[in-house]
Amino acid sequence: MTHIEKYFVPEPSRYPIFGSIALLLMATGAVFWMNKVSSGPLILALGFATLVYMLFGWFGQVIRESEGGNYGSNVDVSFRWSMGWFIFSEVMFFAGFFGALFYVRVIALPDLSSLDHQQFLWGNFSAQWPIKVSPGHIVDPFTPIGAWGIPAINTLLLLTSGATLTWAHWGLLNNNRGQLKLGLFLTIALGLLFLSLQIMEYAHAYSDLNLRLSSGIFGSTFFMLTGFHGLHVTIGATMLIVILLRVMKGHFKPDHHFAFEAVAWYWHFVDVVWLFLFVVVYWL
Amino acid sequence: MSSIAHDPTHGHEHDHHAHHPSGVMRWITTTNHKDIGSLYLWFSFIMFLAGGVMALTIRAELFQPGLQIVQPEFFNQLTTMHGLVMVFGAIMPAFVGFANWQIPLMIGAPDMAFARMNNWSFWLLPVAAILLMGSFLAPGGASAAGWTLYAPLSVQMGMGMDMLIFAVHIMGASSIMGAINIVTTILNMRAPGMTLMKMPLFCWTWLITAYLLIAVMPVLAGAVTMLLTDRHFGTSFFNAAGGGDPVLYQHVFWFFGHPEVYIMILPAFGIVSQIIPTFSRKPLFGYASMVYATSSIAILSFIVWAHHMFTTGMPAAGQLFFMYATMLIAVPTGVKVFNWVATMWKGSMTFETPMLFAVGFIFVFTMGGFTGLICAITPIDIQIQDTYYVVAHFHYVLVAGSLFAIFAGTYYWLPKWTGHMYDEGLGRLHFWASIIFFNITFFPMHFLGLAGMPRRIPDYALQFADFNAIATVGAFGFGLSQLIFLAAVLKCVKGGQRRPQRSGTVRTDSSGPCPRQRPTIPSKLHRLSSKRCWLTGGPPWTGDQTSAPR
Known part of the structure; x- marks a missing residue:
């Protein structure tokens, strides 16, 4: 064999244990907070700070190793496989919540309004989506959010951001750094605009439409699905900002930029989840 | 890291100067x-002991009818935590431990x-273990909703339930x-x-x-x-x-829960598929069919989840679908069992401890598989749902299946990991004590379940007393037998007879313990015959024999 492809095995690292301590503190803090122990928020914040320290340190080391030329083509393939499988795990996470939505709409609600239930349990409850009155009358009336206002604009924003990101990628491939920076900047701006509109929409829902997380099963599925999506957009936008900062520092070459591609994959994944959300949560 | 830029011929010790x-x-x-x-x-062994102590407390309470040792609330916490600790703390991490040691080699x-x-x-x-075990100390105690955490019970519990939820999140991230x-x-x-x-079949089963x-x-x-x-x-x-x-929870949980069952048994299939050929002195029979069978089991595992919910209520068409889909899994599983038996057929078999556990696995796991088929039949399941029959069934597949495979793998690979032979006498004693006490513990539970004794209840009607007393005696015997395992492992880790260098058998591989650091260049695959190939990676490391099909 003339050419030997070398593997990369990192030195011992202290970052993982910081991550573990961070999650222990965050879990403890969250449990305390939910159960009204006064130290909860403080412990949670401490844990989050530890997590941020760990993420900075760990990713910083990975970036230094990458820019130092330690990652050969073997490592590159490993990164590709792992990012793909990570996104698949995220798909399955959303699948759980989409599954809950479909189950409720197709099975649970018709069952609750069936003759047996009407007669013995939930008097006169009739299944319709979005539910106006919950079976146990525990939900105040609310108005759902229509699809063709802010949600439709948000769909356009996210789809456009996918296009600008691809345009930025072309810039990177053609060594056109200006196009790369502008494309990334536009993508981040569109993502942040999306998030701002989402926050506005939530405020509108809470203050004007009386649509809350506690608005029965509609509020549960609506806010959990769009909320977790919003969280993923936030994570994706944060990663894009890191990529933009790295681009400004001169990182990435046309043939060596998997970090960029991984974030782009993630961004497109978030985009696709939104399309499903738009259709089944807002529209249908 | 500068080491990877070095010429590979320099010897790896000098590379790692950091x-x-x-x-x-x-x-x-x-x-x-x-x-x-x-x-x-080691983590999984500690959790195995912790979960074992909970199990023994449960069995001690059930030794006689009436309430003797623990309060019903605490009993419910014990059944819940025993299940969670054993599934997420003992069985799954043990298999990941094997994967870590063996797959790179x-x-x-x-x-x-x-x-x-x-x-x-x-x-x-x-x-996760701190959150899990710490929840016993929380106000209101640990979760008592059963390991499946069914709503609405799990919606009502105290702070321990929240700790458990976050523990599950963290264990999930780890997995x-x-x-x-991998x-x-x-x-x-x-x-x-x-x-x-x-690839060796263990790698295949872990991939899936x-x-x-x-x-x-x-x-x-x-x-x-x-x-939450x-x-x-x-x-x-x-x-x-x-x-x-509330039924929505059951659907989402069992969509996870049924594949989880195969997560806990497929690596066991892999370990047994490595051991049986070695001690039969024959290559594995039907390697390719083993791979396809494993994949089939994995795919089928996604469409059978509601067989855990036959009594919860679903249309007859749903019951029929989930019943037949479940029974279909017996086909690829049967392929595996027949392949193991065919591997042993006319082999020059010897029965060292790993082989004893592997053959024991085939016997007892297959019994658990058959009771699983019985549970899959909807009308029978409606009768035995939530009885000790189900408890017997899943302990036959999880203890005699997964756990025995873990023991088999430990005895099989300990010499490679430590460079020393384990004590064969202790190993055999451990096997015979385990399999006898295991059956004393769990076989009577079939009868208890058929007679209608419900699971997860600290008290029972008088007619169940005899079988429960037998099961408790067996459980304590089984628990104590695991101390033999600890002794055997410690003795092997501390020293003992050098590992023999066999030649001409399928275990000819490395000469001593596997060195801690190995070169970061690829190993070479040597084909020695149409059925065997070896991996070598330059001195002093050489790898495992692999089972090439042709």
């Missing part, structure tokens, strides 16, 4: 797959693909990272020439298990997240008064 912490810090910061494998295995990789993330995958587990690491390692780090169909983990652990995370928001943030996922449905 600092390597010693003492406790070595284990906390390690990026070495063998260290991490050992950590996983078997495919000729220097380490796992992501060695740092590998460390984090492990070190999340003690965190997903571990699984991604998939990437197997797909991308194999030695040149080792095609997928030349890892796929299952990535697919279903996020769904479990979603299920417990819905529980139902508990604290006013959502109505599992509350019919708000338009939700």
Whole structure:
């Protein structure tokens, strides 16, 4: 064999244990907070700070190793496989919540309004989506959010951001750094605009439409699905900002930029989840 | 890291001139797959003892009818935590420990693909264990909703339930990272020439298990997240008064839960498939069919989940579908059992401890498989749902299946890991004590269940007394037998007879303990005959024999 492809095995690292301590503190803090122990928020914040320290340190080391030329083509393939499988795990996470939505709409609600239930349990409850009155009358009336206002604009924003990101990628491939920076900047701006509109929409829902997380099963599925999506957009936008900062520092070459591609994959994944959300949560 | 730029012929010891912490810090910061494998295995043994103590408390309470030792509330906490600790703390981490030790050796990789993330995958587990075991100390005690955490009971529990939910999240993160690491390692780090169909079968079973983990652990995370928001943030996922449905929880949970069953048994199939050929002195019969059978089991595992819910209520068409789909799994599982038997057929068999556990596995696991088929039949399941018949069934597949395979694998690979032979006498004693006491414990439970004794209840009617007394005696025997295992492992780790160098058998591989650091160049695959090939990676390391099909 003339050419030997070398593997990369990192030195011992202290970052993982910081991550573990961070999650222990965050879990403890969250449990305390939910159960009204006064130290909860403080412990949670401490844990989050530890997590941020760990993420900075760990990713910083990975970036230094990458820019130092330690990652050969073997490592590159490993990164590709792992990012793909990570996104698949995220798909399955959303699948759980989409599954809950479909189950409720197709099975649970018709069952609750069936003759047996009407007669013995939930008097006169009739299944319709979005539910106006919950079976146990525990939900105040609310108005759902229509699809063709802010949600439709948000769909356009996210789809456009996918296009600008691809345009930025072309810039990177053609060594056109200006196009790369502008494309990334536009993508981040569109993502942040999306998030701002989402926050506005939530405020509108809470203050004007009386649509809350506690608005029965509609509020549960609506806010959990769009909320977790919003969280993923936030994570994706944060990663894009890191990529933009790295681009400004001169990182990435046309043939060596998997970090960029991984974030782009993630961004497109978030985009696709939104399309499903738009259709089944807002529209249908 | 400068080491990877070195010429590979320089010898690997000189490459790693960078600092390597010693003492406790070595284990906390390690990026070495063998260290991490050992950590996983010791962690799982500690959790096995913790879960075992809970089981023995349960059995002590059930020795006689009436309430003697624990309060019913605490009894419910024990059944819940016993299940969770054994599933997430003992069985799953043990298999990941085997994967860490063996997969890089078997495919000729220097380490796992992501060695740092590998460390984090492990070190999340003690965190989850602290939350899990700490929940006993929370006001109101640990969760008492059963290991399945069914709503609405799990919506009502105290702070211990919240700790459990976060423990599940953290264990899920650990499993997903571990699984991604294993998939990437197997797909991308194999030695040149080792095609997928030349991999040792253990790697195949873990590849498929890892796929299952990535697919279903996020769904479990979603299920417990819905529980959390139902508990604290006013959502109505599992509350019919708000338009939700408690049965929804069962669907989401078992969409995770059934593949989880195969997550706990497929690596066991892999270990047994390595051991049977060795001690039969024959290559594995039907290698390719083993791979296809494992894949079929994994695919089928996604469409059978509602057989756990026959009594919860579903249309007859649903019951029929889930019944037939479940029974279909017997076909690929049967392929595996017949392949193991065919491997032994006319082989020059010897019965050292790993082989004893492997053959014991085939016997007793197959019994558990058959009772599983019985449970799959809807009308029978409606009779035996939530009785001790189900308890007997899943302990036959999880204890005699997964756990015996873990023992078999430990005895089989301990000499490779330590460079010393284990004490054969202790090993055989451990096997015979385990299999006899196991059957004394769990066989009577079939009769108890058929007679209608419900599970998860601290008291029972008088006619169940005799079988319960027998089961309790067996349980304490089984528990104490595991101390023999601890003794055997400690004795082997501390020293003992040098590992023999056999030649001409399939176990001819390395001369001593596997060195801690190995070169970061690919191993070479040598074809020795039409059925055998070896991996070598330059002195002093040589790898495992692999089972090439043709």
